Amino acid sequence: MLFTAPLVLLVLLVLILLWEAVRANVPPGAGDDWPWRLRLLDMEVLGSLLAVATGAVLARAQYARTVRPYLGYRGSWRKGLLAEGKPAWRVGILNGGQHIAVVDSWECRVVLRGVSDEASAPWAAVPDVVSTLTAAGLSAGRDYQLIAFGAGFPLVGTGNYDTVPVGVFSQRCVERVESLHIRVRVTDVVGDSHERVLDCMRGARAEYNVPGAEPVNE
Structure with a gap:
């Protein structure tokens, strides 16, 4: 709404400007006939309104x-998150922007290795993906x-590289799952929507x- 109102006003004023330009170029005798x-609007007033509307847009x-939020993600191997050692x-x-973003929707899509292809895998809620993984x-x-991040969860602008965890996967899970995507849609402080796929x-x-013989991140 904050963007639509000045944009609609600008379009309306441009249409009025075109109408007045056409009126100014009709033959002298036709100016007294309808609809000419x-x-x-007076051209001076119209010019002022156009300047204001353009500035607002x-x-x-x-x-x-x-x-606007800048949504990013990263993954790394760490010890002790699921099993000791x-x-x-x-x-x-993470939200690398300066302002908060609010989650609108949070969906997942999982493809098991050798079972399905990504094109046929649907986007689903986290509990449905958990059921698929459990069945596997x-x-x-x-x-x-x-x-699972519910609607209304705030992703605060961090100003650093600290991330909010969205998933942890064992080596066995990584070997069994071909791909796992998360699609997150957020709304920023001016009401614009943004989407990122992880x-x-x-x-x-x-x-x-x-991970092998070398240590992973603690």
């Missing part, structure tokens, strides 16, 4: 860019943790990242 005698667009792949989300022989709390398994199986 219809005068909507540009100011709102600049403010929206300033307060065992590495687990932790994925977290993976246990919540032992093989993985998935955190690829939770990205980097987990990279050769340089797979």
